[in-house]
Amino acid sequence: MRIEVDVAMEYELGAERVVFLTLEAAATTGQRIAESRLQIAGARLARIPGESGIGERVAARLPEARMRLDYHARIDVTRRERALEGLTAAPWHDLPAEAMTYLRPSRFCQSDLFETFAIRHFGRHPGGARVAAIRDWVRSELDYVPGASSAATTAIDTFTTRQGVCRDYAHMLCALCRATDIPARYVSVYAPGVEPPDFHAVAQVWLEDGWHIVDPTGMAGAESAVVIAVGRDAYDTAFMENRGAARMLSQSVSVRRG
Template identity: 35%
Template sequence: MKFKVSAELAYEVKAPSTLILNVHALRTARQTVLQEELLIDPYIKAEELPSTNGENRFVRLDITEPGEFSIKYEATVDNYYEIKDYRSFQEVPVSRFDPAVLTYLNPSRYCQSDKLYRLANNTFGQINNSYSQVVAVTEWIHKNVEYLSGFSNSETSAYDTVTQQAGVCRDFAHLGIALCRALTIPARYFTGYAYKLIPADFHACFEAYIGGEWILFDATKLAPLNGLVKIATGRDAADAAIASIFGDVYCNYVKADCQMVEDEPFNPIYYTKSVFDGVTYL
């Protein structure tokens, strides 16, 4: 399934600064970047930074002169999605986790799983299947947290979202990650482009490590799971920010979009439930 994604950003620079962008579509075993272009006006040299774990494609811009500049990124991406039945999968014990996965069991800046241990285990601990636990977490967040555009800020954490019971996609993702980690299920942040997201924007959700694989979940249910194009993953939003600014720089404009390239039938995939009986239907 092919998608055309794009991002447009505009900045005003008051003094020499450095900007690290994170808008490039990620290359993975299931996501192929067929074509892409990055345009910067006026021209600024862009350096793509190597990713140690293959979880992002950071681009660094060193801006030496004050002024305004704009960035436009476009790419055509071919994605492959697979539906699996995880109701009777083989659990992988922590002792057999790949070492790279272990970091996603720990609390992080926005995902204080240690503070949510009691809530997670009292609410979901009786479910004896990790996949069904994560689906139950997703459904619980969707039911108990109200999506309110602009409600939270860059300091809002999963613990804040539980108490305030409102947030944006970033907050839904952080809460899902924190509750999964409290249940000893590795989970990581996902940011990407989203097809059929209204209004069009960058989107955040999360992945849980189940049966030796990373599985995608979205508690907002604002975009179909098979309409997401991955940009980056990380422990939380601090690892996968669209832009990290070092210096006197102000963002004046942000726009993201995702459209299908081919005129082919699109059958959206969402998780639905019956949850607490341990069965989830796709």
């Protein structure tokens, strides 16, 4: 499936005029970059590999306080949706190194605190059926409420309030999967049909032969999601990082089928 992405943003920065940006579609398994163009007025750019070698961070050094950015890309998504229930899970001691990191608790996914709950509620299901049960539980138990959470909200907070946005849904799913020995990582994506249109968060779980996309909000499918970056949680995949003040003047994200 051909997906087209356009991002435009303008920010007013403080004294620190260096920002790290993670917003370009990644050249990774299941998708091919047909066209990619990132323009940041007057900036000097350097590139750094993303977490787990997926995608890149762009370090932009700006000549003035205002950052004006435009990004356009066309991506061919070649992966197919697979039924989770038919996929097997390896025991934790047989997992490859690339998956082991995503079994551990992280800042926003305190999986060690969910072990008793997760095993009691989902432990009877094998492999991918367990992930499907967790996905369905998160989707049914949480209410999608913009503004109900913040950048500091953790999976424990979301479990308590039962409200949040895509970020919180993904954290919740990752924490519960890890608590039952299924590796899960947080993934930032572009996807058509996301409301409101924005950077979107899903998860990937390690089952059988590799990573599989799971979206507990139900807004994005594996066959149309464009992976930007992966990490332990949202801390690893922020679309913009800087060490000083940053005030948003405008921002728009457009994702559509090509």
